Amino acid sequence: MLAQAIEMLRDRSLPMLIEQEIERVILGGEYAPGDKINEQALALRFGISRGPIREALRSLDRTGLIDTIPNRGVFVRRLTAAQAAEIYDVRAALFALAGQCLAIRASAADVERLRSHVAAMDEAVARDDFETYIAENFALHEAIVTRAGNATLATHYLALVKQLRLYRTRNLMLADSVHASNEEHHEMVEAIAAHDPARAYAAHFNHVATAKTRLMANHLT
């Protein structure tokens, strides 16, 4: 218990904590894409000096959440529809790989956990409980990518998902598309449960490709 707390502090320096906090602020919508981020304002807000703030911003820059323009400052990254589409294509390739890997190595406990997430989403859809759906949806995707047994894959996938949150997510979850989306989840998880890599690959790829289509169609309206 104490060892855990010590371990927490061991790999969580101030700049890392600040980075996490700034990320939360950005993805939470407090800053809008294109907004300027003021170093001094952040330093004042967190009660620290600008040094750690700047270090956190360099890291966020590499993550793709902000754009840095020398002598001008940092700005919340603004994604065009074309860029979002690009990210979806890469994400589809990585997610398909994750599904394929997991289909090979998934344990019974893994399958059970995935099924529980899908079941929770089924219930959430029936109750029109969007908040729960979104949380379980992310949990399912994260579980698949994390349990696939490739840390590099997980890192890059989650980075892409983070970037996509910069693309206006308003009205992203429509009632009917949510139902269709969870049908795809069923197919993904059953392909993994069947230990069928090719089927899992196709199901996972299709899921992201369909999500991209839905988002792009929504964008044009």
Added chain:
Amino acid sequence: MLAQAIEMLRDRSLPMLIEQEIERVILGGEYAPGDKINEQALALRFGISRGPIREALRSLDRTGLIDTIPNRGVFVRRLTAAQAAEIYDVRAALFALAGQCLAIRASAADVERLRSHVAAMDEAVARDDFETYIAENFALHEAIVTRAGNATLATHYLALVKQLRLYRTRNLMLADSVHASNEEHHEMVEAIAAHDPARAYAAHFNHVATAKTRLMANHLT
């Protein structure tokens, strides 16, 4: 011409230049994987203070070239064979996607350029000119990934290749494997020239998968 020079300085701040330089030092082999990187030593070497150094290191940390341990310092990342294998798997998926995309949209000029790189490698193989081969090899891969029309894909792919350079590349290019490797290049480029996405996908995936096999086999000896 002047505008170009100004533009160069506009998006190349000191920390960015320092980051590039530290990266060069790491990948150049001056520091070995696992080595500690001293901030003050770098500051002294470049004649600047530790602030910009630290910002550059936070960026390199996200790139995956160094490991940061709070209150202990930064170390050149040490890749295990398993980690290198993981990276190869992700790289294969991304490279296959790049080949697929390029097969669809490649111009005649693109195809000509790719063929010239392959031809240069054929000549280099005949002359046992490894240095030229390595340079042309990287140029071909970069051209494919860059011309695929997906900047996100290119960024992530190149990041993976950079990380792989941390995995001892000594004896990586064996005379016979180089010849076989360029045979695969022929198939990749011809698939792109034929505008056959499925064939290009397979050829590109196979190329990286084979490279992984070669490296892993070499590792066990």
Added chain:
DNA sequence: ATTTTGCAGATTGTTGACATTCTTCAGATG
């Protein structure tokens, strides 16, 4: 009226100093 110039305030870039933590090693202790 539009554009240009120049100044004042604000913001970013960089530095050197100080605080904290870690490493090392000599000496004490069992």
Added chain:
DNA sequence: CATCTGAAGAATGTCAACAATCTGCAAAAT
């Protein structure tokens, strides 16, 4: 002899001040 203690030195973490650059606006010029 092995282990523990702790102090000295070095390295990292943080800060506040200064320098350089940019932004915004008002005044002047065309």
